[in-house]
Amino acid sequence: MLDTETNQELPIDEALAALKTPPHSIEAEQSVLGGLMLDNEAWDKVGHVLTSEDFYNPAHRKLYLCIQVLAQEMKPFDPVTVAEELDRKGELQDAGGVIYLTELVESIPSVANMDAYAEIVRERAVLRRLISASQRIADSAYRPEGKKADDIVEMAEREMFNISESREKEGGPIGARELLKKAVEKIDELYKTTGAITGITTGFKDLDEMTSGFQRSDMIVVAARPSMGKCIVAGSRVLDPETGKLVLIDDIVRNKEGVLLSLGDDFRLLPASPSAFVDDGMKPVFKVRTALGRTIETTLTHPFLSADGWKPLGELSVGDCVAVPRVLPVFGRETLPEYQLKTLAYFIGDGGTTQSSLRFTNKDESVLADFESAISGFESVKCTRIDNGTRTPSIRVSSDNEQVQSARESFASQLSQQMAQKHLTGEQLAEALGVAKSTVSHWKNAISTPDSSIVPALCKALDVEESALFGEGVPAASWLGKNSVATWLEQQDLLNKLAYEKELPEIVYQLEKSDLALFLRHLFTCDGSAFVQGNGQCRISYASSSPELIRGIQHLLIRFGINAKIRAKANNYENAQTPWELEILSQSGIQTFIDEIGIFSKEERVDAVRTALSAKQSHDNSDTLPESVCDYILGLKGERSWPEIFAAAGKVCPDGYNPHLVGASRRGISRTRAALLAELFHDDYLRNLSESDVYWDEIVSIESMGNKQVYDLTVDKTHNFVAEDFCVHNTTFSMNLVENALLASEKCVVVFSLEMPAEQLMMRSLSSLGRIDQGKVRTGKLEDEDWPKLSNAVKSLKEKKLFIDDTAGISPQEMRTRLRRIRREHGEIGLVMIDYLQLMKIPGFTEGRTNEISEISRSIKAMAKEFEAPIIALSQLNRSLEQRPNKRPVNSDLRESGAIEQDADVIMFIYRDEVYNPDTEHKGVAEIIIGKQRNGPIGSVRLAFIGRFTRFENLAPEAYGNFDDD
Template identity: 70%
Template sequence: MQSTLQEAELPIDEATVSLKTPPHSIEAEQSVLGGLLLDNEAWDKVGDKVTSDDFYHPRHRIIYSAMAKSANESLPFDPLTLADTLDRQGDLDDAGGMLYITELVSSVAGIANIEAYANIIQERSVLRKLIQTSQKIAERAYNPEGLNSQDVLDEAERLVFNIAEERPKTGGPQGVREILDNTVKKIDELFNAGDAITGITTGFTDLDNMTSGMQPSDMVIVAARPSMGKCIVAGSRVLDPETGALVKIDDIVARESGALLSLGNDFRLRPAAPSAFVDDGFKPVFKVQTALGRTIETTLTHPFLSADGWQPLGNLNVGDAVAIPRVLPVFGHESLPDHKLRLMAYFIGDGGTTQTSLRFTNSSESVLEDFVAAVNAFDGVKCVRIEDDKRTPSVRVSSDLEQVSKARQLFSQKLSSLMQEKDITGKALASTLDVAESTISYWKNGEATPAEEYVPVLCQTLDVCTNELFPCGYEQSVWNDQNPLTKWLETLGLNNRLAHEKALPDVVYQLEKSDMAMFLRHLFACDGSAFVQGNGQCRISYASSSYELIKGLQHLLLRFGINAKVRKKVNAYQGEGAQATYELEVLSQSSIRAFIDNIGIFAKEDRIKAVEKELAGKTAHDNSDTLPESVCEYILKLKGDRSWREIYTSAGKAYPENYNPHLTGVSRRRISRKRAALFSELFNDDYLQHLASSDVYWDKIVAIEPQGEKQVYDLTVPDTHNFVAEDFCVHNTTFAMNLVENALLNTDKGIMVFSLEMPSEQLMMRMLSSLGRINQSKVRSGNLEEEDWPKLVSAVERIKDKKLFIDDTAGISPSEMRSRARRIVREHGELGMIMIDYLQLMQIPGYDQGRTNEISEISRSLKAIAKEFNVPVIALSQLNRSLEQRPNKRPVNSDLRESGAIEQDADVIMFIYRDEVYNPDTEYKGVGEIIIGKQRNGPIGSVRLAFIGQYTRFENLAPDAYNFDDDE
């Protein structure tokens, strides 16, 4: 029978067998199967050692699988009943029939060595799996499919590790005597040690009393409130939905209050308010630029909304699509007189403010006339037309001295009359105002007017209001180096500005809608244009040498739902001092129509009408405002195997008579929002409906460029955890590092830190600040005072010879983490602790089973690392958003993000809670709670620690420092 079976073997991997027969033992397999048929009780000896997949021959896999099924159901599996089971399953013939089952029994002498045979089967199975895995690794190395060598190496290590994980675990039930012996020995060791700390000390007395230190092989989760992590560079502007103002994030953090826009799960923008404000110091930042010319500077850990959900910048590449607002329907409540709106626009566009007199230059007679009319509405100034055949016509603005003289005479008459009426002498008035008597004489003779600071006291003395004392207005009566118009431009930041220095005044962003539209209408009258190209393409644009002005205009147009593109124009003259020119382009039909309907261009109405006429003959479409390609995959999954006709019929819609795959279905390319709306109806799908009606535009990244280290800030937004900054949709380490510091100082073993978020130098600065009790901002900036240097030197001396290893590789995988830990052990000896900051930033290359499953795999791997190296693994973890919605913000186990796998794998779960984060007026400022939500081998509860923010350090709290109510 043996030779016959060998000839009938069907190898698992034909390619491998063609080269060399894989390791196996048919005799061992037959002996195990035959022995089980002779004595079903032998199952208890081999059932936990091998599985059906461990058998080499297909027949044996089928037979063992049927035995396992019977054993699990407590049914017998002698030759007759096993044959019946196989027959009912339709597997009897594939198993060799009744004849082969009978031969298995007759060929086995007994079951005495059945465990040894099972071990042989398992060992051969591992070797075959190694061969198969080696083939997969070799194939991937030959065909990496876009992966780099490190990714291939990570995948290879993961595949090999999975084989090791599948091996039967050693151990099993132990008798009470053996357990008692081991337990008594352990108790004796603890007694002789004379210390309640059996693991690595945390450095915190009360916490050590509850945990006995961080135990070997334990996975310890340290979690805090939702991580901020949205570091954007100082100076970045955030839109205030209440006022329309653009507010610097620096100011929001400084005053710890503000309003902003946030993107909900339905992809709609809504007002929100940040709940936490953090100065995050200096960090490496990168400038992100999109196809529309939007730019923002952030850290690599800053999340952007991509086609695959919120992803840190470090995970994104050039060509990836990210969400930006397609409309910012926010207008302010400020209103200005029409003439001031027009003048502000004209001076920004074609105004000259760097010469002795203000000037405005424009080739349009209508625009010049409108400018003069606007200036004439401004008291105290006059216009002079400058004609030159060789130059573009211009208008000069200067003070109207005749008006000033008239206004002064009226003021002097009113002053003299009031002084006589009140019986106030010039001497008395001069004494009251603390000025010379001659000054009063100048005022009464109309030769001068009071300086602005004297006006309130003068009016109070004469018991009169300002307008009554100055019948033509105070500004009209004053003349100095700046006329009233120049002074007004000065307040706006527009005076004495070269063309490339101009920017929109703050008040423009706070205008009500009609005023903002009027401002833009007259600004585009200067350097704006609208025309129809030869190919019928319509276009609206604005050009300027000021990038800040162009960027501001791009934002203002977004308030009206107009998406404009910024591009840098090439100058023909590139000599010294040449200024770059930027152009703002409106190209899409929907945006051009929105511009025409809401804004228009003064004095260029004929061009606007030409564009409008051209668009009227075109079918409305927008090729740029499309959804990511991943949406197509989502739609095709909803479709499944059904035909489009079936889907239309099921949705109660008429199937289009003229079939076109792009009209009735979806191809694998980006689709329009209109088509997404159709699919949302066909599949009754809320996700597609939200995308179709969303407030976001999917813009492609065209550049990611390092900008060095800059000051950055963090904001936490409850619930949505994202906000709009610089027209982008943009989404705590102390305690864990204190654990590292305390462990480092109390053990000679190595401590390994994987910092996935913070560079190693920044992490070391925090540690030196903590150990040396030096203000963190001083260490970060280098502005140490004389008394700080000895503290710094002392901190360096305490750790310089310690075995601390920091790895700041972003997005590291568990297999790569394991490999690096092995290298440290090999080169430097035993490890005492591994700390990971933080778990949700880890990745498994090539993993495509969803993020939740990936986190489960990562969690399982970290627990395996803890057991392999016999050390506590401390992993920081994020909390989910539901925490912010509860009145009681103290976290519980269910608040862990992807909590199922993490909570199951963790041996200890700790939460950090500081009441002052949520309740600024709390009496417990400077106090932190460490809440133990889970501990396999100890109690749960909480301990209190002192938090010293300037040193980023937790310390033991003085006894009875606070009398907490545990039921609070």
């Protein structure tokens, strides 16, 4: 490597050093310092541009810092005064001495070029900072020391942002002359503006009048209660796909964790975890009952998946079909010994647990023998036949006193031997265990045995294993008033339960598949039936006076993919419990039951059903797709004939092929036919429907149940979950604001959707702008008149600068970086929307969630100022407002309200009376309450809410007279 000054070859070490010298310009630094000491007024040109750290030479840093101090103190800073100040601090020699100061002044090329010299110094300083930051980033990447890659990326972005921010920082205060000029120009601009809107229009006339539109640099908070009443009642059960357990939604919300099943866009169930847990207090709820007998209690605003997409219960009627799981492919991991599984099934079915002794009644000898065999697995019990010839035979289960006494005597003998070997007296052992001396005496004489809670201490005192004292186990020698079977049934919550009070124990839901099949096989032995009717129809059913038991069996069958219907049977006896019956509906369901479960002791009847099924043509009239799918298929068919469609797919069309899509013969399409049509049309939507995990069940009743405690869960991406064997759902106003701003401006509009996927958000916008039912947009089942609307909506958005970022848990730093990139590549930003503030995170923040939200809020306000654009941040409200008679929110209802309320320029709340009062006369109306406006009035405006279009619109003026302010 050559030295540029001497033109000589440098040694290798010096060459490497030269290569690594950070960027700098000594000449530019000298020119800046010399020019300042020569012309003190030049400070106004560079004082806000440079800091002492921008200088590479340490001597120059001291000189500049000294000049800065003198300038701030309004003192001259020529070579003499600077030298004197440096000498006073003892830094004159470090800064080069008096001679060097004089040389700086004499060597300045031109004071007129001070701006250019300062810019060179600043540019080199930025390059050095980039090198330094890059080295820190590289070091972190080479030696992460426990840091995650995302943390290092976050650190890298922060480092680069700090450098970028320092370059764009504008200096200090602005003089009155300049401010007056800007103010007059702004007033003139406003004067020339037609109308009252001085910012970004909201699209709503009355709201624009109150706010004059959204102003630059404003932080606008839009708040509402989570889910706005879309809740299910306390006590509803949610299936845990990992354990098979049915978990109360109350517990999931209380513990703020859980796993559940959710329905994807392909109509298949998948595991998911809630991201938000909502306690929504007391609300009016309604019980929905379907043709299958499934029931769930929800608020009117809670959506169900209907044939036309997700719809709130308030928009559904008796006769509408909703999606319920047709299969819940979930089995637990728990196992039980075969004798316990059988005993459990038999006592649930035909067992008596309310008498002085347990009884099992059945007329089938093979069943009675199997029952006795199962009971033999328990310790110290015996079975006694009760058969007087006139009644159905019974078996009484009681303690085997002889076995108990034998086991006690064995324990007494072993205890005495161990005490003798350890040279322990009865008094010593009693003192060690904290019991009476007479108690030990009773043990040694086989009168009683230790309570199970004392056994561990006894074994420790004697230094022996439990088996050395109790060869047949502790229960075999115990008598506590209950035999071992009764004790076990009590643990399963089945003891002392009448027939109509019986429910499936929790353990049953957590059984692995083979154990669950064995349990059901013996449960159906008691009250189940299988037979072929005179007309050749096959039936498998189960009867019980317990609706909860029937409901539990229905759920367990769904796990095998078997759909069964529950119905109440006629009751001919006064004051008797209503009899309930469960019946498996379809051929495929019956076949699955026969193949995977069966019925013990009724094998001949089951075989008869199997034989009858094999002679029938396979069909399933119950598990069909909604009739509206016919319209979708007709849209795919168009004007082509069926032979043409079959030929195009390389198939031969059957003679007279008619899928019954129109006319009097029109009916729901079977899954098999939907699969064929999906193949013919190469259509994924039909294919997904044919392979889906849902059954389309008809609503048969909607009944008011009064006010009850309700809860909700938020599930990211899919926004639904399975509860009580129903598929139930969990940003409308804010997106309408975005749409209106987008159509009225050519600037960039950016949406950060932390909860809803970008594609789903765009589909909502198309529904809103095109005034198309969102269910039709989501499923693609548009009618002829909808296509032009969709085309116009697409056209209105296509050329607009709309950007949607659906990154979950984004940090303010990441958000700022992405906004900078958009501004750099696409131009000025007109509006930003964040959905929602409480889902943002700051990586590594450890000072509590409230402080984190405060920091996020401040960051959002800083971004609004930096980009000179209004930022709309959605925020949640505390549930405290649910406890008030007047549910209209106020500023203090904001969740983590302190910093948010302080930072916000405008706070708006959304209130819909029908959410809390289903019978209100103000249905379809929303109040937008302005709780804070830094530069304007507060108050409220009312808008029309059109749910099927997910759209708010201006309300007709005459409608205002119908309201009474609360």
